[in-house]
Amino acid sequence: xxxxxxxxxxxxxxxxxxxxDLNVPITDGQVTDDTRIRAAVPGIRxxxxxxxxxxxxxxxxxxxxxxxxxxxxxxxRRLAELLEVxxxxxxxxxxxxxxxxxxxxxxxxxxxxxxxxxxxxxxETANDPELAWALAGIADVFVNDAFGTAHRAHASTEGVARxxxxxxxxxxxxxxxxxxxxxxxxxxxxxxxxxxxxxxxKAGVLKHLLTLADAIFIGGAMANTFSAATGGxxxxxxxxxxxxxxxxxxxxxxxxxxxxxxxxxDLVCATEIGAGVPVQTVPAGEVPDGLMALDIGPATAxxxxxxxxxxxxxxxxxxxxxxxxxxxxxxTLRVAExxxxxSGFTVVGGGDSVAALNQxxxxxxxxxxxxGGGASLEFLEGRTLPGVAALENGTD
Numbered sequence: 001x002x003x004x005x006x007x008x009x010x011x012x013x014x015x016x017x018x019x020x021d022l023n024v025p026i027t028d029g030q031v032t033d034d035t036r037i038r039a040a041v042p043g044i045r046x047x048x049x050x051x052x053x054x055x056x057x058x059x060x061x062x063x064x065x066x067x068x069x070x071x072x073x074x075x076x077r078r079l080a081e082l083l084e085v086x087x088x089x090x091x092x093x094x095x096x097x098x099x100x101x102x103x104x105x106x107x108x109x110x111x112x113x114x115x116x117x118x119x120x121x122x123x124e125t126a127n128d129p130e131l132a133w134a135l136a137g138i139a140d141v142f143v144n145d146a147f148g149t150a151h152r153a154h155a156s157t158e159g160v161a162r163x164x165x166x167x168x169x170x171x172x173x174x175x176x177x178x179x180x181x182x183x184x185x186x187x188x189x190x191x192x193x194x195x196x197x198x199x200x201x202k203a204g205v206l207k208h209l210l211t212l213a214d215a216i217f218i219g220g221a222m223a224n225t226f227s228a229a230t231g232g233x234x235x236x237x238x239x240x241x242x243x244x245x246x247x248x249x250x251x252x253x254x255x256x257x258x259x260x261x262x263x264x265x266d267l268v269c270a271t272e273i274g275a276g277v278p279v280q281t282v283p284a285g286e287v288p289d290g291l292m293a294l295d296i297g298p299a300t301a302x303x304x305x306x307x308x309x310x311x312x313x314x315x316x317x318x319x320x321x322x323x324x325x326x327x328x329x330x331x332t333l334r335v336a337e338x339x340x341x342x343s344g345f346t347v348v349g350g351g352d353s354v355a356a357l358n359q360x361x362x363x364x365x366x367x368x369x370x371x372g373g374g375a376s377l378e379f380l381e382g383r384t385l386p387g388v389a390a391l392e393n394g395t396d
Contacts, residue, residue, distance in 0.1 A: 003391040004167045006043070009141065011052035013109050017139035018044065018169065019156050019387075021146035021371065022058035022075045022114075031078040035354070036148070039371050041082050043145040043169040044112060048085060053107040055139055057095060057156045059119045059149070066093040066120040076114045088113040094121035095156070096134040104138040118156045125154055132159030145169025147176070150387030151375040161390035168391055171371070176388065178347055178368035179379050182315055187344060188214055191311040193304070193335060195220030195318030196350070199243040202318065203250075204381040210253055215260040215311075217304055219296045219320035219331065223264050223284075226251070232285025235269070237293040262307060266297030268321065268328060279327050295321030296331035305338035312344035317377065319352045323359075332356045340365040349376040 009016075020040040025032045047054050063070040068091075076089035088111060092100040095115040107113050118124045123131035132155040136142070142164040144150065149157050150172065168176070182190075192213040194202050199222045209216055218226060224237040229244035230251070254261045264284045269291040270277045281297045282288065296304070301320070308314060316339050320331035333356065339346050340362040348357055349370030357363040370376045375385060 003388070004165075005173055006046060006143070006167060006170060009143075009167050011047050011050040011141075014052050014140040015055060015107060015138065016047050016052040016141050016143055017055045017057065017135060017160065017164070018047065018143045019057045019146045019149065019160075020044070020169075021148040022056075022072070022079070023060050023148070024075065026060075026069075026074050029074050031074050034078055034082070035358075036371055037075065037079055037082060039171055040145060041079075043143070043171055044079075045083060046170070047143070048083070048110065048112055051109050053109050054112045055104055055107065056112065056114045057118055057135070058114070058146070059124070059156075060117050061119070063117065063119050065122065070117055070120070072114055072117050079112075079114065083112065085112060090116075092116045092120075094118075096121060096131055101134065101138060118154070124156060125152070127153050127155050127159050129159060131155040132163055135160045136163040139164060141165045141167065143167045143169045144387055144391060145171045146387070147172040147370075147372045148375050150372075150385040151378045151383075153386035157387035158390045161387065166391045168388075172388070174368065175370060175372050175376070179370065179372070179376060181345065182313065182347060182380065183212065183382065186212065187312040189311050190313040191215045191217065191308055193217040193219070193308070193314065193316040193318075193339070195222065195320050195332075196352070197221040197238060199225045199240055199246060202377070203243070203246050204383075205317070205377050206250055207253070208381045210250075210257045210259050213259060215262060215307060216254065217262045217307070219264060219300075219304075219335070220318050221293070222318075223296070224293055226263055227285050230285075233287055234293065235287035235289055235291040236271075237287055237291075262304060264296045264300040265303065266299045267293040268295040268297055268331070269293050270327065273322055273325060273328070275325055275327065277327060294325075295323075295328040298330065301331045301334035305334055308335070308338040308342065311342055313346075314339050314342050314344070315347045315349070315380070316353055317348070317350040319356055323352070323356050329356075333360050336360045336362050349373070
């Protein structure tokens with residue numbers, strides 16, 4: 001796909017509307033994890049230093065209309081600290097309210113303004129043309145630097161991109177290049193590690209990886225569904241009975257494609273999730289009644305690590321267990337270490353996987369850490385992302 005980037009934009013004196021992803025956790029009015037804000041800073045800083053009047057759009061949470069707990073004021077404060085320049089912000093009922101549009105009209109070149117939560121306006125998720133036109137009316141050009149929302153056809157991602165000259169920001173471009181490398185031209189052996197809770201969330205990407213990867217590793221609670229689908233005992237573990245056939249079909253297709261599938265051989269189990277609870281390691285497929293599988297076991301972790309050492313390309317999305325609790329963190333951390341040790345090209349995505357990397361202090365040893373979330377999964381499924389497709393069609 002061909003699209004323009006900031007290299008093609010002379011931003012001096014222009015009013016640049018930038019879609020960023022500042023959807024961060026906030027507790028007691030304070031940002032508790034600024035990873036996404038930090039990721040957006042380079043693109044914002046580049047436009048600011050070029051002399052643009054920067055107008056930022058982002059969502060936060062899933063508010064049912066204007067809710068004060070989802071206002072972007074804490075985000076504006078943290079962004080100003082990271083940019084080391086003032087960030088204009090005024091609380092409102094939405095990014096296109098009369099007061100907010102008047103506030104946006106007052107911008108000067110060299111300023112940074114954060115508009116209110118896009119989802120305060122119900123027209124956002126409906127991709128309403130009226131909202132898209134209202135947002136386009138305050139700017140000269142549009143930049144999408146929010147890959148994490150590019151899979152949504154919303155007014156601030158897809159709608160406005162079709163009304164203004166549209167460009168990809170550096171974060172979005174980096175995501176497209178890194179994930180695109182996995183889809184086209186990945187150096188073999190290519191190994192994919194997929195974890196998390198639900199097969200239903202990852203079924204599409206698992207199926208598409210059969211055409212790309214040489215080996216696929218499955219961990220986390222979703223491995224329980226595979227075990228149960230093939231006759232294993234899973235005790236009180238989380239499973240998805242409606243995904244049993246999907247799991248069996250995947251295993252059959254993997255055999256047809258000659259793709260090795262690695263499932264857990266042992267599991268760390270407990271009767272409940274909590275720090276300090278008694279745990280026991282049992283063979284996979286032999287989880288006793290009353291116990292839940294909450295992490296891959298040490299033998300599985302060692303086997304996964306040994307196999308990952310053979311890879312030249314690795315993608316990892318989803319933890320191997322409930323890594324937030326120390327008793328169930330060893331498997332995920334061992335995988336994180338194995339991925340970081342790879343001398344080839346590595347991509348890690350998904351909030352929990354990235355959190356585990358940060359917990360282990362290994363993020364700087366990964367080729368690309370994706371902030372894309374659901375967008376990354378849809379891209380790896382081979383699907384067209386509306387927010388990216390619209391960049392190709394922006395007006396001149």
